[in-house]
Structures are given as structure tokens and as C-alpha cells.
Amino acid sequence: MPETIEKVAIQLTVNGKPHAVSVEPRMLLVELLREEFDLTGTHVGCDTTYCGACTVLMNGVTVKSCTVFAVQADGAEILTVEGLEKDGKLHPIQEAFGAAYGLQCGYCTPGLMLSAFQLVTKISEPSEQQIRKAIAGNTCRCTGYQNIFKAIRLASQNVKGV
Ligand code: FES
């Protein structure tokens, strides 16, 4: 007979919306977001905690949601890429990635946008060094980083203007 895994009740807020769910203790936050909440903008690009495609904000701090258990997010506020857009209007960071051609396939982009969000909402004019540090955990395999730097610089100007 297959072993039954007892589920754990958790509550969390995702993109401003409260959720109460029961999850297996081994469920990852990225699985909860994608499979239970259908927030598929959070991607999985590796199985080694390397790529950063799964980056989300947890209580205002970037985390790789493939290395956080869903139960660890009990009581937390989560922001995913879907939460950046408001009332059908793209967030200035999303606008900037488009305007500066900071993406090609887009697989890494949600994670990069959330790392950029954390940076530009804390530091209004980040230096190149600060941008490099902020996205050190995000890997892009196709755009090349020059346009991503441009996008983040533009994002910091756009956010200032909001
Ligand atoms: S999926 Fe690659 S770091 Fe999370």
C-alpha cells in the first residue's frame, strides 16, 4: 500500500491575494505557484539552484523558489512576475525590458525582473557593480547581458518617475 503523506495547512499572500492551502511537506514553493495557483511565469530552468529562472520575492527579498519549501512560505507575502502588472498596465520594469530589448526567449526574464525590482525599489540610481551583484543569481542563455544592464538602468529611471 502506498505511503500517505500528511499534508500541512499553510496561508500565504501571493500578488496581494490571500490563499489557504494544504501542501505536502516536500512541495517546493515553485511547484505551489505553478501547479496550484497556475502562476506559470515563475520558471524552472535547472535542478541545481543555479539559473534563477524561479526567482520571486518573499517578504520583499528575492528567493529561488525551487529551493524554498512551500511550508516555509507560511505567513509570507510572495510577489511573482504576474503581480508586477497593475490594472492591465505593465510595470515600469516590464516596460524597460521591452524597450531596451532586454529579452529574447524570455525564459529568464521573470526572475531577472524580480531581482531588478528588489534593486531599483531600494537604490534609485544603481551602479553597474550594484546591478551585477543584484542579478548575480540570474542566468540568461540568449540575450547577452548588455541589454539586460540597459533595461535595468532604464527600469531605475522609469521607477523613479512613477
Ligand atoms: S530553477 Fe534554476 S535556480 Fe531555481
Ligand code: FES
Ligand atoms: S532571454 Fe532567453 S534565457 Fe534570457
